[in-house]
Amino acid sequence: MADTRPSHMRQSRSSGSYSYTGTSLFYATEPCRCSACQTRLVDSISGLNSEIIACRACPRLVEWRELVAREKRRSFADEEYWGKAVPYFGDFEASRLIVGLAPAAHGANRTGRMFTGDRSGDWLFAALHRAGVANQPTSVHAADGLALKGALMAATCHCAPPDNKPLPEEIAACNDYLTRLIHLRRWSSILCLGGIAWLNVHKTCRVKPPKFSHGAVHLLESGTAIVGSYHPSQQNTFTGRLTEPMLDAAILLWLGDGKPD
Numbered sequence: 001m002a003d004t005r006p007s008h009m010r011q012s013r014s015s016g017s018y019s020y021t022g023t024s025l026f027y028a029t030e031p032c033r034c035s036a037c038q039t040r041l042v043d044s045i046s047g048l049n050s051e052i053i054a055c056r057a058c059p060r061l062v063e064w065r066e067l068v069a070r071e072k073r074r075s076f077a078d079e080e081y082w083g084k085a086v087p088y089f090g091d092f093e094a095s096r097l098i099v100g101l102a103p104a105a106h107g108a109n110r111t112g113r114m115f116t117g118d119r120s121g122d123w124l125f126a127a128l129h130r131a132g133v134a135n136q137p138t139s140v141h142a143a144d145g146l147a148l149k150g151a152l153m154a155a156t157c158h159c160a161p162p163d164n165k166p167l168p169e170e171i172a173a174c175n176d177y178l179t180r181l182i183h184l185r186r187w188s189s190i191l192c193l194g195g196i197a198w199l200n201v202h203k204t205c206r207v208k209p210p211k212f213s214h215g216a217v218h219l220l221e222s223g224t225a226i227v228g229s230y231h232p233s234q235q236n237t238f239t240g241r242l243t244e245p246m247l248d249a250a251i252l253l254w255l256g257d258g259k260p261d
């Protein structure tokens with residue numbers, strides 16, 4: 001893989017500043033935060049977002065997201081649905097990442113912003129607000145003023161799937177975006193919402209995943225902490241499998257880079 005970082009960040013493989021495994025770069029030190037590097041990071045994420053929004057690689061998902069956008073749910077009949085792949089949302093200079101599963105048909109596929117306009121988002125953003133990461137506890141539509149500080153949101157699959165279940169080949173197709181995002185920088189910590197995100201983040205980092213559980217922490221050699229949380233889906237929150245204190249605890253682990261408060 002060509003090293004596209006600015007010259008002042010390039011070092012030999014034996015220098016110890018980063019380790020090189022296969023085609024993956026794992027930074028062993030804090031990434032440079034100079035303005036040139038930050039600008040490059042922001043540009044790279046913006047470029048990925050442009051690609052994602054235009055992506056039509058998965059025929060079944062393209063058909064589904066557009067069908068849902070045309071037919072709409074009755075309660076949103078007067079709204080213009082997004083109906084495309086949903087891009088990254090949050091702070092593009094962040095060093096902490098949240099990885100979910102996929103947009104909801106009448107949530108992010110409608111509003112065009114991750115976890116926006118559905119019950120899962122209500123739970124997640126309320127918790128992020130309690131933790132000081134989100135500037136408001138609600139996420140209703142893409143122009144509601146919501147902003148994240150120090151966190152970027154990504155997905156395992158950027159298009160809404162039927163029954164909220166992307167097929168393995170669709171996850172594999174979309175994994176290219178996750179891989180490119182994860183290798184843009186050394187992330188302090190990655191919060192995986194659900195077992196599928198946990199598996200795919202490990203796959204992307206080219207490390208064997210330990211067993212997924214709520215509150216699981218896997219500290220990589222690079223220093224990145226991968227933290228597991230149950231997904232704030234209605235199935236989990238309605239049944240009590242995931243409670244607010246449980247989600248708060250996972251977010252605190254993530255903010256502490258895998259260390260308990």
Ligand code: SF4
Nearest residue numbers: 055057058085159174
């Ligand atoms: S799921 Fe990912 S790879 Fe497939 S069409 Fe959507 S953005 Fe493209």
